[in-house]
Amino acid sequence: MTAGPAMAPRHEVRVLSRWARWPAIGIAALPFCLLAASLGTGMVAALDRAILLALRDAGGNPLGPWWLVVAARDVTSLGSVTVLILLALAAIAYCLTSGARREAGVIAAAFFGGVILNTALKHLVARARPDLVNHEVTVYTPSFPSAHAMLTATLFLVLGALAAAGQSSPLARGFVLATAVCAVVVVGVSRVFLGVHWPSDVLAGWSAGTAWALVCLRLLAHRPATA
Structure with missing residues (x-):
C-alpha cells in the first residue's frame, strides 16, 4: 500500500520522531524555565543591561550606520503577528490543497496555540519593556517572553522541520533547518538591537x-506510518 498525499512516507515520520523526543523538548524548555524563575535577580538584570547598552553609542543611538537600523526594522517585521499569520495561513492552505490535512492541523495548532501561550505568559509575568534606551519601533505589550522570538521559533521551526523531513539528502535537510534557525536568530537579535526587548526576553x-x-x-x- 502506498502513502497517500495526506500521509508522509515512513522515512519522514522517522526523521520527525528523532527530532521530537521528550528529552529534546525538556532541554529546549530549560532556558525559559530558568529565566522565568530568575527574573529580577542581579545576574540576569546586569547581563540584560550590559548587552543592551553595548549595542548603543554614548548618545544612546544604535551602533552602526543608519541603514543598519532600517535593515533591523525590515528584519524584525518578519516576526510580526501580521506577517506570521499570513505565512501560517498560506502554509495551512497549501497543506489542505495537497491533501495533507494532519500537517495543516499541526501548523495551525503550533502557531495559533503559540499565540495564545505567548499572550498568557506575557500577561502572567508582566515584565516592563527596557527603559534604558530609546525604542526604534513601537511596542504595546509586556516584554517577557518576546513574541517575535517565540512565534518565529514555533512557526519557522515547524515549517522547516516538515520541509526538511521530506528531503532524502542529509545535506538538503541540514540546509533547510539551518535556514529556518538563521531566520529565527536574526529576528530575535533585531528586537534587542532596536531596544524593545531585554536579551533574556528573546532567549526565553x-x-x-x-x-x-x-x-x-x-x-x-x-501518527501511524504506511509503507
Whole structure:
C-alpha cells in the first residue's frame, strides 16, 4: 500500500520522531524555565543591561550606520503577528490543497496555540519593556517572553522541520533547518538591537517557541506510518 498525499512516507515520520523526543523538548524548555524563575535577580538584570547598552553609542543611538537600523526594522517585521499569520495561513492552505490535512492541523495548532501561550505568559509575568534606551519601533505589550522570538521559533521551526523531513539528502535537510534557525536568530537579535526587548526576553522566547514546536512535531510524528 502506498502513502497517500495526506500521509508522509515512513522515512519522514522517522526523521520527525528523532527530532521530537521528550528529552529534546525538556532541554529546549530549560532556558525559559530558568529565566522565568530568575527574573529580577542581579545576574540576569546586569547581563540584560550590559548587552543592551553595548549595542548603543554614548548618545544612546544604535551602533552602526543608519541603514543598519532600517535593515533591523525590515528584519524584525518578519516576526510580526501580521506577517506570521499570513505565512501560517498560506502554509495551512497549501497543506489542505495537497491533501495533507494532519500537517495543516499541526501548523495551525503550533502557531495559533503559540499565540495564545505567548499572550498568557506575557500577561502572567508582566515584565516592563527596557527603559534604558530609546525604542526604534513601537511596542504595546509586556516584554517577557518576546513574541517575535517565540512565534518565529514555533512557526519557522515547524515549517522547516516538515520541509526538511521530506528531503532524502542529509545535506538538503541540514540546509533547510539551518535556514529556518538563521531566520529565527536574526529576528530575535533585531528586537534587542532596536531596544524593545531585554536579551533574556528573546532567549526565553526562543526556548519556549522551540519547545512548543517540538511538542507539535511529536504529535505529528506519532501518527501511524504506511509503507
